[in-house]
Amino acid sequence: MDWITNISLCIHCTEEVEPLMRRYFNSTEDYLAFLYGPRRSHLFLPMTWVYALIFIVGVSGNLLVCLVILKHRNxxxxxxxxxxxxxxxxxxxxLFGMPxxxxxxxxxYPFLFGPVxxxxxxxxxxxVCFASILNVTTVSIERYVAILHPFRAKLKCTRGHALRIIIALWFLSVLFSLPNTSIHGIMLQYFPNHTEVPGSATCAVVKPMWIYNCIIQLTSCLFYVLPMSVISVLYCLMGLKVSLN
Known part of the structure; x- marks a missing residue:
């Protein structure tokens, strides 16, 4: 009797879904709105002004930092x-992410730039997220060595050593970005009759979500919990050193 019950449940589900399918099937725009929500965010205008301000201030400030460091030898x-x-x-x-x-x-939607x-x-x-975290953590370690071990800092904290560390940090950042990048791709949607919905391409996770969750948990530990713990401990030790002196 279980199979009879399952068939009746399937028929009941189909009867509930069919009116919804008929409602959206004849309109691509409505069907996409049903799947993804509105095409344009209702916060588009205010957020554009906020992003424009951040863009102007951020680009100007960071360019000045780079130019000052490059131009002055000291x-x-x-x-x-x-x-x-x-x-x-x-x-x-x-320059690349904010636009x-x-x-x-x-x-x-749709995402127009393809898989690449x-x-x-x-x-x-x-x-860039991983690189920023690693750079901040490295600066904290350098400050710790300079305050608690000043003589060692003079010997080891050289420009050549800093350049090697920075290259290693960026290499690690690129390396650890690959797992999450590899599980993303172009996701397409289909009508109930299994034909592709025009303009439905989005950049999203295309692998099983458990893989994505594992990657997020691992990177959160490596690039948030661990750096935050290291920075907190180092600044506590530096604070104690300064207060005792």
Whole structure:
């Protein structure tokens, strides 16, 4: 009797779904709105003004930081090299990431840049985020060594050493961005009759969600919990050292 019950349930579900299918099937725009929501965010105009302000201030400030460090020889210190690297990561977000964000608020779908654009977008945000975190953590470690071990800092914290560290940080950032980038791709939607919905392409996770969740948990531990713990401990130790002196 179980199979009879299952058949009756399926018929009941079909009877409930069919009116909804008929409602959206004849209109591509309505069907996309049903799947994704409105094409344009209702916060598009205010957020565009906010992003424009952030863009102007951020690009101007970070460019000035880079130009000052490059132009003045006495500013080319190990600490300023890390600040230069941090400014570069901010500029990458502002110049490449922010226009994509504004575009997606203006038109949530379709994604017009194809698989390469989807990979680039995901890899860019992942890489610069990781690079920024690693740069800030490295600066904290350098400050800790300079305050608690000043003689060791003079010997080891050289410009060549800083450059090698920065190259390693960016390499690790790119490397750890690859797992999340690899599970993204172009996702298409289909009508109930299994034909492709025109203009439905989006850049989204195309692999099973458990893989995505594992990657997010791992990167959160490596690039949030661990750096935050290291920075907190180092600044507590520096605070104790300064207070005792």
């Amino acid at each position: 500013m080319k210190t190990p600490t300023n090299y890390y600040l230069f690297s941090l400014a570069i990561s901010d500029l990458l977000v502002l 994509l964000e504004i575009y997606e608020m203006w038109s949530n 654009g989807c990979y680039f977008k995901t890899a860019l945000f992942e890489t």
